[in-house]
Amino acid sequence: MLHSKQEGNSASTKIRAAVAAILAVGLLVSGTSMNAASAAAKPKQIRILYATAEANSAAVQAALPSFKTKTGVQLVMDTMPYGALQTKVFAEFAAKSSYYDVVIVDTPWSPALAQNLEPLSAYMTNASLNDLAPLNPADFIPKVFYDTAVYKVAKPSLHYPKPTAVVDPAAIKKAGFDVYGLPIQANALALAYRKDLFDDPAQKAAFKKQAGRSLTVPKTLDEFAEVAEFFTQPSKKLYGTTLMAGTGDWATDDFKTLLAAFGGDGYMVGNNQELNFNSAAGVKALTYYRDLIKSGFTPPGTTSASWDEVATMFNSGLTAMTMNYHDLKLDANVAGGVIGYAKVPAGNSEGPHFGTWMLSVNKYSKNKEWGYRAAQWLTSAAQSTAMLSKGIHPARNSVYAAAEKLPDANVAAYYKTLKQALAVGAGRPRLTNYGEVDAVIFTMVNNVATGKLEPKPALAAAAIEVTKLLESAGYKVPK
């Protein structure tokens, strides 16, 4: 932060002094009435900083007016897409700004931001703050909740030791951790496939001939490769599957999913910074990935594709299968297309990547209690269920139960699969400079995918780079 030495400009020093004086008086005045009045100090509005489509802002926006009707407090939401959002969120916290009361946080950012988020366990156990909707912490999917919202600020790299225990704020506090947000949108990697192609008698017969078994939705990685090969029919402008091998976070997520499927550590880096990705499973994962691409089972442009392009490829009918983080919709010109969903195929283990967005309360906000109320209400079972119609990805068990009863069979099927994926998913390692580590990994994945590097040396080189990065961020990497 700026030390006062640097502010040689006397004008700004005077301003600072003035502001400090005003603040001091203000604190005195408000301090006396703090305890009693805070519950009654109703702000006119609560400001929320939110993402756009990736966290389904449309769904949340639809819910905002009813909060005002219910409480008289207006929820004002600013939305921003991922890259810009990250810069914005970090900038606001870096300046300790009180502007936004509630801020959306994506899992990879949490370790770096944890000190700036208000710990919520006290709020969660305070009955008077949970009056708008039942909190029902046990309703949250444990794995999702712990991975997203539970941290130990003193050592943010630690994961909660009991990831399958029922969520209980008191128990979390007792274990030395705390809750730093409430999950609102849970994304996990799932397989989507062209049901119409899989059900097509002609395709079925051809597959039987080629592979000697019936055409089924692949459950194992071997089956997946086989089916991908079969559906690569260039004459029909069809390819087996998509893969997100472009240079971006998505490639890292593809890699860690496969890493887990081959029995490795889906988190890539351990709790004590062990570089678990550099392993036999890692080599297998990269080799499998590269071979799918090299054999031509993926469309051209795969090695520069992001989740954006991959969605387009599938939706335009270019591939028979895809793996993505949301449900898909085929373009109008894909005649007779029907989508089915399934879990990502497994190896001898599984751990599809998942990442969840949570609503956190800004530590510097002046309306923390109402901020909590807003976040709690938006993530409550009732609201989450209401948002299903706009396609939100819930983090509560009860909402999934409701989702599976939705009238649109396709959408209901997606939710069923999503829930299964969340139950077995693997999140990200908790590193304050995850973004940079991420960059090393996805560059490595891309280099292997294009054939520039071989898996084993690529992993070794990446391990060296990551070690350097972790050490420069203050971690100690075991040898």
Place this chain on the structure above:
Amino acid sequence: MNNRVNELDVASATSSVKLARRQSEPAFPKKRKKRNGIYWLQMSPALILLLLMTIAPAIFLITKSLTNDSLLSSNSNFVGTQNYHAILTDSSLLHSARVTTIFVILVVLIEMMAGLFFAQFLHQKTKANSVAGALLIIPFAVAPAVSAMVFRELLNPNYGWINYFMGLLGLPDQIDWLGNSFTAWVALIGLDVWQWTPFVTLILIAGMSALPAEPLEAASVDGANAWQIFRHISFRLLAPFIGIALVLRTIQAFKTFDSFLILTGGGPGDSTSPINLEIYRVALQSFRVGFASAMAIILLVVISILTPLLLRILSRATQNENV
């Protein structure tokens, strides 16, 4: 021969016009001091603005670069020159530096030539030129991020228009543009040229509009052809504008990163990863201010060495034929 005579005439005509205000002396030395004061006054708003926006942040940068601060935590550690050492010995960063330099050289060269070319045609006041001029500005007027996204779409091997049209023209049409380094570079350079040539052209047009007409007329009356006119007169008179365009474009090219981020993301691998992309990642994604500041300072130093070099080369080129 006629040519030789013409050149001499041209040169003398030029030098008489080029009575730069630089060489003039005021009549009364005392007045000079007074006038200087006024000049400083005239400069003051500009100076204040620039100082605020650059020196103050620069001081911040330099102090931060000696720490390993992160904006998100409140502890600050002084680490001396550790950051600089780390950067200068990091092979991937050095690779980025190479990448950036090659890019800058290529695009600036192409854009300067294209700019000169277009400016020649467009600086006369004709109706066709107004339309052409307006069209020319459009690429520059589109937000860089949007241009990059559009280019990316057009280059898509499956639905991109570029491959489609190449197919129509009988050229290979299955190129995965962003999938291999060479074509990715072509795409990046193409995007930059498409976007920034108008900038260069505009500056050169401004220069050409300021060209006094008599030496040009005198020279053509004397029988000099278009190339000679250009080379001996226009080029020299345009020199300051060429200089500005060159320097500004070079500096801007070093600062490019939007297009890289969106078009290739630094890929394939890290073959198209410029320095600024790295700075962006460290500064605005990890918010590791200390390290990012050190990177920025190094970049600044490099640019500030390059720029005077460029200017000196240019002035030498234009002074060569002084009679």
Place this chain on the structure above:
Amino acid sequence: MMPIVFMITTSLKDSDIARQMPPKWIFTPKFQNYMTVLVGGEGHSQGFDRLMLNSIIVTLSSTILCLLVAFPAALALSEATFRKREFLSSWILSTYMFPPIVAIIPIFIFAGKIQALDTYPVLAIPYAAFNLPIVIWILKSSIEQIPKEIEEAARVDGANGWHYVSKILLPLAVPALATGAILSSILSWNDFLFALALTRSVAKTAPVGIQEFTGMYGTDWGSLSAASVTIIAPVLIISIIVRKRIVSGLTFGAVK
């Protein structure tokens, strides 16, 4: 020109047929995308009309400020009798080398402290400052090109300093002023990084808004291209108007 054609046609197409290969040239244009963009579709926080207005205000004010500050400075720098002018000119150019990315952080912190975030000046002033070197240099070079004879002729005619500047110098500098205005406007208009960091919702400008049409679920090309076309329109209009000034084709024969 292809990218432009792409943008315009895509903005008028329904999203379903936008992706067809070979591209559909004959289709019924739909203005749906423009409506969505201007009014503010769901999932976005501000309508584009508001963002455009903000962009216009910020760009105009920063350009005017820039020109006002640059002109006297350029005048001073072109006076041969000004000591230190070489040094100052080079120094000004060197400030342009400053990578804005890192300048943002200290400016953001300072602006936050004086409660200036999300206002028009917090954008207009840095924009003016960052474009200053370009404009000063263009003006300076233009002024230097004006032949001595004109100044001498003016003095002979009894014109004093101010008269000279306003009646003779200024008109001659119009092409340079116009060029500077256009360049500065476009650069301010398109800036993204500063607008992103320094504004929230009140002074948010168009480039930041456009970003909202991209994202993990696939780019909303219909809206994106409609928004892009909308953004370009004002710039085009201004440059067409100002273009005439740039190529005023002045001849110094007028002096004689």
